[in-house]
Amino acid sequence: MVKKLDILILRSFIGPFLATFLISLFVLTMQFFWLYIDDLVGKGLDMPTLAYLTGLVAITWVPLALPLALLLSSIMTFGNLGETFELVAIKSSGIPLIRFMQPLFITTIILSGVAFLFANNIIPVANLKLNALKYDIIVKKPAFDIKEGVFYDKIEGYVIKIGQKDKDDSTIRNVVIYEKNFGLQDNFMVAKSGIMRITPDQRFMEFELHNGWNYEENGKRYGTNTEFIRMGFSSYKKEFDLSSFKMNRTEDSLFKYDPKMLSIRQLNLAIDSLGDVPDSFYRRTKRELSTYFSFIKYEDSVWPAPSKVKIQPAKSFEKLIPDSVKTIVFDRAYSNLSSSKSIAELSAIDYSGKTEMVRKHWIEWHRKFALSFACIVLFMIGAPLGSIIRKGGLGTPLIFAIAFFVVFNMLNTFGEKFAKTGESSVFTGMWLSSIILIPFGIFLTYKAMRDSQLFNKEFYFRLFKKNKSN
Numbered sequence: 001m002v003k004k005l006d007i008l009i010l011r012s013f014i015g016p017f018l019a020t021f022l023i024s025l026f027v028l029t030m031q032f033f034w035l036y037i038d039d040l041v042g043k044g045l046d047m048p049t050l051a052y053l054t055g056l057v058a059i060t061w062v063p064l065a066l067p068l069a070l071l072l073s074s075i076m077t078f079g080n081l082g083e084t085f086e087l088v089a090i091k092s093s094g095i096p097l098i099r100f101m102q103p104l105f106i107t108t109i110i111l112s113g114v115a116f117l118f119a120n121n122i123i124p125v126a127n128l129k130l131n132a133l134k135y136d137i138i139v140k141k142p143a144f145d146i147k148e149g150v151f152y153d154k155i156e157g158y159v160i161k162i163g164q165k166d167k168d169d170s171t172i173r174n175v176v177i178y179e180k181n182f183g184l185q186d187n188f189m190v191a192k193s194g195i196m197r198i199t200p201d202q203r204f205m206e207f208e209l210h211n212g213w214n215y216e217e218n219g220k221r222y223g224t225n226t227e228f229i230r231m232g233f234s235s236y237k238k239e240f241d242l243s244s245f246k247m248n249r250t251e252d253s254l255f256k257y258d259p260k261m262l263s264i265r266q267l268n269l270a271i272d273s274l275g276d277v278p279d280s281f282y283r284r285t286k287r288e289l290s291t292y293f294s295f296i297k298y299e300d301s302v303w304p305a306p307s308k309v310k311i312q313p314a315k316s317f318e319k320l321i322p323d324s325v326k327t328i329v330f331d332r333a334y335s336n337l338s339s340s341k342s343i344a345e346l347s348a349i350d351y352s353g354k355t356e357m358v359r360k361h362w363i364e365w366h367r368k369f370a371l372s373f374a375c376i377v378l379f380m381i382g383a384p385l386g387s388i389i390r391k392g393g394l395g396t397p398l399i400f401a402i403a404f405f406v407v408f409n410m411l412n413t414f415g416e417k418f419a420k421t422g423e424s425s426v427f428t429g430m431w432l433s434s435i436i437l438i439p440f441g442i443f444l445t446y447k448a449m450r451d452s453q454l455f456n457k458e459f460y461f462r463l464f465k466k467n468k469s470n
Contacts, residue, residue: 005090005095005100006100006102006103009077009081009100009103009104010103010104010107012077012080012081013073013074013077013104013107016072016073016076016077016080017069017070017073019073020068020069020072020073020076021065021066021069021073024065024068024069024072025058025061025062025065028061028064028065029054029057029058029061032057032061033057036134040137045137049133049137052133053130053133053134053137056126056129056130056133057130059122059123059126060123060126060127060130062115062118062123063115063118063119063123063371063372064371066111066114066115066375067371067374067375067377067378067405067408068378068401068405070108070111070375070378070379070382071378071379071381071382071401071404071405072382072397072398072401072405073382074104074378074379074382074383074385074386075382075383075385075386075389075397075400075401076386076397077104077383077386078382078383078384078385078386078387079386079387079389079390079391079396079397080386081386081387082386082387082389082390082391083390083391087387087390096449097384097387097445097448097449098445098449101383101384104379104383105376105379105383108375108376108379109376111375112372112373112375112376113372115371115372115375116368116369116372119367119368119371119372120263120264120368121263124260124261124262124263124266125261127258127260127261128261131258131261146160146162146196147162148162148163148164148165149161149162149163155240155241155242157179157180158177158178158179158180158240159177159178160175160176160177160178161175161176161177162174162175162176162196163175163176165196170195170196170197171193171194171195171196172193172194172195172196172207173192173193173194174192174193175189175190175191175192175193175194175207175209175212176188176189176190177189177190177207177238181216181217185217187214187215187216187217188214188215188216189209189212189213189214189215189236189238190212190213191209191210191211191212191213191236192210192211192212193209193210193211194207194208194209194210195207195208198242203241203242204239204240204241204242205239205240205242206237206238206239206240207237207238207239207240208235208236208237209233209235209236209237209238210234210235210236211233211234212232212233212236213230213231213232213233214229214230214231214232214233214236215228215229215230216228216229216231217229259360259361259363259364260364262361262364264365264368267361267364267365268365270361271358271361271362271365274354274357274358274361281347281350281351281354284347285343285344285347288343288347289340289343289344292336292337292339292340292343293336293340355422356420359419359420359422359426360420362419362426363416363419363420363426363429363430366426366427366430366431367416367430370412370430370431370433370434373434374408374433374434377433377434377437377438377441378404378405378408378437380438380441380442380444380445381404381437381440381441381444382401382404383445383448384441384444384445384447384448384449385400385404385444385448387448388444388447388448404437404440407433407437408433408437411432411433411436411437412432412433414432415428415429415430415431415432415433416429416430417429418432
């Protein structure tokens with residue numbers, strides 16, 4: 001049954017949570033743009049494309065923004081209640097800390113479930129579309145822009161230089177155009193003036209040139225008979241194809257095989273299809289190497305020999321071989337060893353690639369659960385921490401929230417790296433932050449239930465003064 005106390009705490013929590021969630025999402029989204037700023041600047045992207053890109057990036061950061069928002073908002077909520085002595089009044093009425101944490105704990109579990117559904121159903125689709133859009137933007141050429149006195153070579157097959165542009169940005173003077181001629185010398189065109197404009201369909205750029213000359217040389221590349229043509233003109237129209245400057249949309253299906261684009265059900269199917277990698281590679285390697293070690297089929301099934309049987313020491317292998325065939329035997333042995341070594345090296349490379357692929361699938365499988373569970377872990381740290389520090393606002397709570405989130409993010413990063421390189425199991429690597437931070441949450445909850453002075457500087461000042469007087 002929802003009581004007035006639960007409604008009070010929920011109302012105190014909703015405002016800070018929404019504010020911190022939007023701030024966290026904004027900061028994490030900006031991180032993407034700081035990383036890819038060089039690929040975005042100068043591409044002439046329109047506002048709908050930028051808005052679509054921003055929306056996809058924001059969606060992919062939701063599972064990480066939720067734990068951060070829960071951590072900061074829970075510290076702020078309980079800090080505000082402590083600062084206004086509402087926590088003291090609640091505790092004095094006989095209500096324990098666990099009881100008035102209950103409505104927010106239930107809310108956190110619901111948000112954790114929402115985060116999992118988001119990571120499992122929406123994030124894969126957003127990642128798929130984001131990777132396709134990001135690829136299209138990166139391979140797109142910079143926006144068309146010819147500056148005065150600079151050779152412009154972004155249009156394939158041409159180099160253009162404009163001596164001067166009038167204020168209307170359309171009238172041009174002292175124009176030089178080099179057109180690549182793969183047969184002989186490049187074609188060369190000069191004009192005193194002209195008009196530069198883009199066709200209405202944005203597909204071509206037109207140069208309407210006036211009072212100029214066009215120079216061409218025709219003939220075979222390695223021949224001596226060539227023909228030089230010089231043509232003067234009072235007006236000449238030249239068109240340049242701008243289709244390479246447009247952003248072509250790649251099909252999303254090209255990126256669908258990345259584990260980040262898969263849901264839990266799809267990851268389970270992919271992992272099952274990859275099978276037991278060590279066992280399959282052992283059988284395959286044994287089968288391929290057996291053709292080069294024919295003596296394996298003569299292996300004695302009773303080996304090693306019983307202890308009662310006296311084994312005579314064998315002569316050296318070299319003395320057992322007649323001199324007439326020794327060279328042939330050694331060459332064949334060397335050839336078999338070389339082939340076996342090549343097969344073993346190729347199998348090792350293939351095995352490393354397959355195991356890495358399996359680890360990547362398991363990493364994404366665990367990530368969906370680990371980031372959702374992180375909401376509960378960080379709330380278990382934030383709620384008792386706020387009741388201990390008893391400070392609201394964005395001052396002290398923000399400092400503690402940033403400190404714990406940095407630790408959480410570092411543990412996540414290190415754990416994922418350990419899991420990718422195989423230095424630890426995937427489970428240990430992906431759950432490292434939760435494994436380490438849960439004891440902190442239990443410890444802080446224990447201290448908060450006993451009204452600890454853990455972060456009270458006056459308590460430490462009095463303690464230090466007492467010890468100094470003694």
